[in-house]
Amino acid sequence: MSRFVDLLLGMLGAEPKKPTHVSENVKQIMVRKYANKDNYIKEKLHIRAHQNPSHKWRNRRWSVLIAVNMLFVVSFWLDIQILEGALTASRFVGFHMVDLNSALHVMLAHKHVIVNLFIGTFTVFLLWVLMGGRSFCSWVCPYHLVSELTEKLHLKLVQKKLVTDHQFHRGTRTVFWLLFALMSFATGYTIFETLSPTGILSRALIYGPGLALGWVFLLLLFEVFWSRRAWCRYVCPIGLTYGAVGLITPLQITYRVEQCFHEGDCRKVCLVPHVLDVTIKGRATEESVGLGPDCTRCGLCVDVCPTGALLYEVKGLSKLL
Ligand code: SF4
Numbered sequence: 258m259s260r261f262v263d264l265l266l267g268m269l270g271a272e273p274k275k276p277t278h279v280s281e282n283v284k285q286i287m288v289r290k291y292a293n294k295d296n297y298i299k300e301k302l303h304i305r306a307h308q309n310p311s312h313k314w315r316n317r318r319w320s321v322l323i324a325v326n327m328l329f330v331v332s333f334w335l336d337i338q339i340l341e342g343a344l345t346a347s348r349f350v351g352f353h354m355v356d357l358n359s360a361l362h363v364m365l366a367h368k369h370v371i372v373n374l375f376i377g378t379f380t381v382f383l384l385w386v387l388m389g390g391r392s393f394c395s396w397v398c399p400y401h402l403v404s405e406l407t408e409k410l411h412l413k414l415v416q417k418k419l420v421t422d423h424q425f426h427r428g429t430r431t432v433f434w435l436l437f438a439l440m441s442f443a444t445g446y447t448i449f450e451t452l453s454p455t456g457i458l459s460r461a462l463i464y465g466p467g468l469a470l471g472w473v474f475l476l477l478l479f480e481v482f483w484s485r486r487a488w489c490r491y492v493c494p495i496g497l498t499y500g501a502v503g504l505i506t507p508l509q510i511t512y513r514v515e516q517c518f519h520e521g522d523c524r525k526v527c528l529v530p531h532v533l534d535v536t537i538k539g540r541a542t543e544e545s546v547g548l549g550p551d552c553t554r555c556g557l558c559v560d561v562c563p564t565g566a567l568l569y570e571v572k573g574l575s576k577l578l
C-alpha cells in the first residue's frame with residue numbers, strides 16, 4: 258500500500274525518496290558486483306556496445322504510432338469505416354472509443370454522466386489497463402512523435418551551449434490537470450480540447466491542416482529553445498490521466514539491479530527520468546523493481562541500456578525481451 262501511495266505521489270510531482278531499507282539480496286548483489294566489476298561484467302552479463310545503442314523498441318513504437326494514425330486517415334479518405342473519428346473520440350470496427358481525458362471534460366462541462374460516453378470510455382480504459390497506461394503517449398500520440406524528433410534539435414543546441422534547458426516543478430502538470438478540469442466545469446466548454454496538440458495533430462492528419470497547427474508549432478519552438486519536452490512533462494493532463502491507469506496495468510518496464518552499473522544512460526534519454534531514480538546506485542530496494550506509472554513504456558531506456566538491466570515485462574508472466 259505504501260509503495261502504491263509513493264508511486265501516486267511521485268506521479269503527481271513529489272520527489273523520489275531515498276530508501277530507508279534495502280533487502281539482504283540487494284546488499285549481497287552490490288558487494289558481488291563491485292568486488293571485481295570488470296570480470297563480473299564480462300562473465301555474467303550480456304554486454305551491448307555503448308557506442309551503438311539498439312533502436313529496436315523505438316522502431317517498433319514509431320511503426321505502431323504511424324500505423325494507428327494512418328488507419329484513421331485511410332478509414333476517412335477511403336470510407337472503409339475501420340477506425341472512424343479522431344483520437345479524441347472514435348469507433349473501431351463498431352466499438353465506441355472515447356479518450357479518457359476528453360470524456361471527463363465533456364461530462365464536467367455537461368455536469369452529468371453521459372451513458373454512451375461512459376461505455377466508450379470504459380472500452381478505452383480496459384484497453385489501456387492491458388496496454389500499459391501511458392503507453393498511449395509513446396505508442397499512439399502524434400505529438401509525442403514530433404516532439405521526440407524536435408527534442409534532438411534541442412539536445413544538439415544544449416550540447417553546443419546555444420540554449421539552456423529550463424526545468425519546472427513536475428507538480429505543475431497536476432495543477433494544470435485540475436485547472437483544465439475546473440475550466441470545463443465552470444465554463445461548460447472543453448477548453449483543453451482546443452489547446453491539446455494531440456487532438457489538433459490527429460484532426461489535421463485526418464481532415465487536413467488548419468490554423469491550430471500554428472499553436473503546435475509555437476509549443477515545439479518553446480521546447481526546442483526553452484524547455485525540453487515541456488508540454489508532456491509539465492502541462493498535458495492526458496499524460497497524467499493515462500498515468501493513473503498505469504498504476505494498475507500489468508505491462509511495465511522492469512529494472513534488475515544485478516545487471517546494472519549505474520552509469521545513467523537510461524536517465525539521459527527518458528521523458529520522465531524520475532521513474533528511473535531507482536537506477537541510481539543505492540536506490541533499489543529489491544532485486545527487480547517495476548518502474549512507476551509515469552513511465553510511457555517507450556522502450557528508449559531498454560534500447561540504450563548497455564547491460565540489459567531494463568526490459569518489458571507483463572507482471573507475473575515472462576519478460577518480453
Ligand atoms: S503527455 Fe500529452 S501530448 Fe505528451 S505524449 Fe502524452 S498525450 Fe501526447
Ligand code: SF4
Pocket residue numbers: 510523526527528529530532533548551552553554555556557558559
Ligand atoms: S523509463 Fe524507459 S520506457 Fe519508461 S518513459 Fe523512461 S525511457 Fe521510456
